[in-house]
Amino acid sequence: MTHPYIPNAEPGVRAEMLAAIGASGVEEFYADIPADLRLDRPLDLPAPLVAERDLVRHMDGLLGRVTDTEQALSFLGHGCYPHYVPAVCDEVNSRSEFLTAYAGEPYEDHGRFQALFEYVSMMGELLEMDVVNVPTYDGFQAAGTALRMACRYTKRSKVLVSGAISGDKASKLRDFLAPDIEIVTAPVGEGGEVEVESFDDSYAAIYLETPNVYGVVETRGRELADLAHAHGALLVVGADPISLGVLAPPAAYGADIACGDIQSLGIHQNHGGGQAGYIATQDHEPLVAEFPSRLFGIAPTKVPGEYGFGDVFYDRTSFAHREEGKEWVGTAAALWGITAGVYLALMGPQGMRELGETILARTRYAMDALAGAVTVLHRDAIHFREFAVEVPSSAALLAALREQGIYGGVPLDDRTVLVCVTERHSIADIDRLAAAVAEAVRNPADAVQNADVKNQETL
Amino acid sequence: MTGGLVVGLVVNPVAGLGGAAGLKGSDGADVQRAALARGATPRAGERAARAVRTLLSRRPGVRLVTVPGPMGEDGVRAAGAGCDLVHPPHAGPGSVTTAEDTRRAVRALAGVDLLLFAGGDGTARDVLDAVAGLGGQAPPVLGIPAGVKVYSGCFAVSPAAAGFLAAGFDGRSTAEAEVVDLDEEGYRRGAVGPRLYGSLRVPAARAALSGRKTGSSGTEPATAEGIAREVVARMRPGVRYVLGPGATTRAVGRALGLATTLLGVDVVELAPGGTAEAATGGGSAGGRLVAADVSEAELLGLVTGRPAVVVLSVIGGQGFVLGRGNQQVSPRVLAAVLGGRRGGDALGEVLVVLATQQKLAALKGRPLLADSGDDDLDRTLRGHVRVITGYRESTIYRMCAASEEYDG
């Protein structure tokens, strides 16, 4: 049978094409591959499921062995967030024209250019910055690149990085900035905010994240901007754009580069596959020159009233000058940029503000609700969406909650759990979590025992 | 863009004659007469007309200025266009024009925004001579390829491309392009080799379209600065660096904050207390000019008995590294630099070649060539040399003796 995905595998057409070329068989085309490099056996792969129905059955079997955050009540965040995704976002990003396109010119792919231009433009409004990139891979990459930009810009090779970032992000930064950039970590104070003890002219940048890994909103941005600038350094701020309907954008307190992940903006959790990074600056040419990623801009066409688009300052990218480029450019996360644009257009200024207010209020409500049973850390700080609690045993508590169909949070260590609350959680959801936590803390033995039993069952 | 631009045109009507007649060039009245006798027909005017047609169709408002007759006017008329004429003093009698005619015409057209000239490398040299006399008043130029030898960077890849490039010229953005020429006497004998004569300002290749990739002129992307940064980053204190002729080696001088020469051989070193880091990081503070535009004898004195590195760029389209325009780097100078060492490794330590990847790619796999004047030495130079192609970027490329490559 001719495979449905391979039209020219049909023997008749194959023979016709070979005849047209004047080749005796496809083997001729492989004559440059030496015999000793040839695989002399078929690949050892599972038998194919050529019929779509069979494939669906097989995949349903695998995917059925997953309990997602719609089936359980999830308070998991820590870099990937359960915000509500409006239906229009899914409708747009599942369109064939966007989903299956790649890198056409700004004529036949005008739509992609305009949609991405609009995305960066809406991000620019949210961030109060004039230059925003077409998305890079994720917030980790965005932070790494933003810091490399700061180093190239200042011609320095040392950065002060907030200690209140996720361990995984710190790992990525260490790898990506090595070996030429030294990372110094700024400690986290009692209140949950970062404290800068010393700083001097050898630093290229301060990297601040807000809300930080504990959900704490950093309040000393202006102070840190002034400190950095006094020493000829830049302030780089990692900020989740979902918070900026209510929180001041980094530019407002003097940040030179803003960066972060846009997964919160209308993109499903996707088991971590929905991440995409943004980097933003003001329209300052020397800093713009350091962007490794593409920037799209408006250009006129032959016809009045038509918007054309193209790459701003094209020669920066690795496509144009290989070894002289700033890092590399490649396929990253454009579709998520388009999606985030749709989300921001749907939300508008009011939606973003109301969303922020709801999240602030429910985060505070959840902190208060859990405070009766466990120790809520940094209680005096302002929190957005996440907060940390100290518990006797992270694993035991979370196992007990899982028994109740609740994913209670992300364990930061043996005794600290990070809880995430968004607009998706109702007050009743939070109350249910609080009750379950109280129950688990009251009867730790039962909880752990139950968890053990459950584990044995699944084994 | 419409109108405004004033474009001059000079045609060397005898350019290309010799090629058609198998004479490997058209320099000299005797050769031209021989070519005509062999039935060669002038083609430069036709190629100029092609460029003019393209220019006017792209930019109808352009004002053309040229000289009467076959040196310009005929080409414009053949394109069906009108033009203003200037009248340089005519010197050469008869129908065969001379190099001096070209130079006079260029000087007469000095006031234009862009000067197109149709010819080959020999014509480019004449233009270069005339332009040099004009100093800061000289217009940017662009060559319409019409000669037998077209190796200089100041030519567009085709007459049509010259027209397009001229039409797209914004009146401001220019780039430096080298003028090289072969020694025709040698070329006719089979000993091919260009030498560098100088550089001209040409329109910067403008992005044609969306992708805005490489444009159409023969000029290369500006990576000379990147190459220069890398050379400086590799410099070590106490070592003398011999910079051969060329725009790329001059960029090395610039990166060191030194006014080195385009055509001469210069000797530089890191300034006392200077480091490569200071030179690259701080921009241009780290160099010291030991001697500029040295003779072979002076050079020998400067490199004998002390560590030295020879830095050469690739001249012209055939890959010549040694022996074309840098005869100062003589067999005895190279022997002194090598200091008795032999073999490819030793060579790699003392000889650094500079070229963009595009320039190497244009060799289509042919080797770099050494023609130092000493066949034995050339043969010892054969092997693979490091070629710096950009910042933190290099390649390893084959070099061989010119005498071997052109045997038979």
Place this chain on the structure above:
Amino acid sequence: MNNAESFAELPVAPKPPLRRFHQARWDEPIIFELSAPGRRGVAVPEPGAPLVELPGSVRRAAPPKLPELAQLHVLRHYLRLSQENLGVDLNIDVGQGTCTMKYSPKVNDRFAAAVAEVHPLQHDDTVQGVLEIYWRLERMLAEISGMSRVSLQPGSGSAAIYANIAMIRAYHAARGEGHRDQVITTMFSHPSNAACAKTAGYEVVTLMPDADGLPDIEALRAAVGPRTAALMITNPEDTGIFNPRIREFVDLVHEAGGLACYDQANANGILGITRARDAGFDLCHFNLHKTFSTPHACGGPAAGACGVSEDLAPFLPGPVVAFDGESYRLETPPASIGKVRPFLGVTPNIVRAYAWIMALGAEGLRQVAETAVLNNNYLMHKVLQIPGASAPWDRRRVEQVRYSWQELSEETGVHSEEIGVRAADFGVHYWTSHHPYVVPEPFTLEPTESYSKEDLDEYAAILAHVADEARRDPEFVKGAPYNQTVHKIDMTPLDDPKEWAPTWRAYVRKHLS
């Protein structure tokens, strides 16, 4: 009773040789121009709890100037933009060579959607099905490449190349050989190899093609040494030429103590034919969005896979999926380079790639390879009949060809990009990113296995038509496009800092204030 006069006859006349295409032209404003104060696209849940008062230091002073639209109008705007875009599903997408534009089966999108609401930090027990897909895909890619272990974490091909370089760096460091600071690549390897190596702090040595279009092995011999960290090479290269001496390249680098890393971005023509490990490579990477069919999504999300030999396995990015015979767990390799991206990987694309291989099996993959190569050679046969088109180096090609319009361009002054833009007037893509610019006036076609003979005939006919137009009327071709959403764009303001407008706010500030 219809009294109208007849003006056309049945049967309908045959189609003309070339499609009368016109791209959608909605003349859509920028979304900010559609805004009216007070409109809403979606409502947000009420807090249901007391509001939190923010101090001035962190409170946003003025609302962001986002557009305000009703839901239908947001949807309509974006659907119009989507129509002004071509994807694989709509065109004969053979013109974005090196990118392996193939059909992404629709059913796989459904599987991908099934993980939409899975959180990456859920307990292993709750995501056994996902972990099993990772495990099974890893085993399949290990078999396809011959490697021992495979990481599915990288977010793209370039990220996988970078992860490979990070492993190379860690490997040498662990052996006390951190002094190895050079990476050797070739001119026609994908440019990301050089760019990533440089980002990772390496000096890059690029081997030029010899007269046959292959990297010069003698140059490699001269290049390798105690400073060599690795060779990073694509094969077949972006020219479509397979380097038959690849084994010798690998051996030379090994003898010098370096590692050999295989960029398998161009693997589509060699699946089941030859394997990276069998040629001696220590590391390799695949682009799942190329060879394994996950959609390109306008430029991501994509996914990459890094395959490594036993010796390199301890350095893999973590975590990886482990299987004890009964259940799947995450574990971090002992000398892991750490995370190269957040979480486990781009799971929707892992799911799609897995489903794609499952639909094909060993025989299907071989058919993919053979058909991709057949299609390429068939298209080459057609293209080389077009006057003015050539394929530099007279050599056999595998799955793609970097062609040249040099002859046509010198004759007409029309550039390759301009031919591509005009070709788009007939409803096809043709892109112009062919760095390095070594082949003059390049175009790179990679017809993959997805297209039919009729598709290839149509594509070649379009190119032949445009080449002919370039000869007859170069100005017309240079003035293209004519049948697109917009007309020819003047790109010059994009390079001028005073004029460029990378966002709407910059545009308003510079041009409308």
